[in-house]
Amino acid sequence: MVGIYLTISALLLVRSEQSVRLGAEMYDHLEHVAARLRTHIATRLGVASHVGEHWKEQKVISVLEFAALMHATLDLFLDIQAIN
Numbered sequence: 001m002v003g004i005y006l007t008i009s010a011l012l013l014v015r016s017e018q019s020v021r022l023g024a025e026m027y028d029h030l031e032h033v034a035a036r037l038r039t040h041i042a043t044r045l046g047v048a049s050h051v052g053e054h055w056k057e058q059k060v061i062s063v064l065e066f067a068a069l070m071h072a073t074l075d076l077f078l079d080i081q082a083i084n
Helices: 002-056 063-076
Strands: none
Touching (some): 002 063
16 A cells, blocks of 8 residues: 555656656747747847838938838848838
């Protein structure tokens, strides 16, 4: 009877430790994903702000200048599809 109790206790302890370790690993992965997402979004917002500043300060005057700026920007950031 004592042997069964010790076996069950040991199994529960091992599972508890595995759960704690898994939780810590998941937290680390989620922190990494969150940091990459923050950086990704901040970069895209920065690009949009940069293009907007050029537009507002009239550094981009012609359609050809705008197309050249956007072509260079879109080559670097393929996931930007449109700027309104």
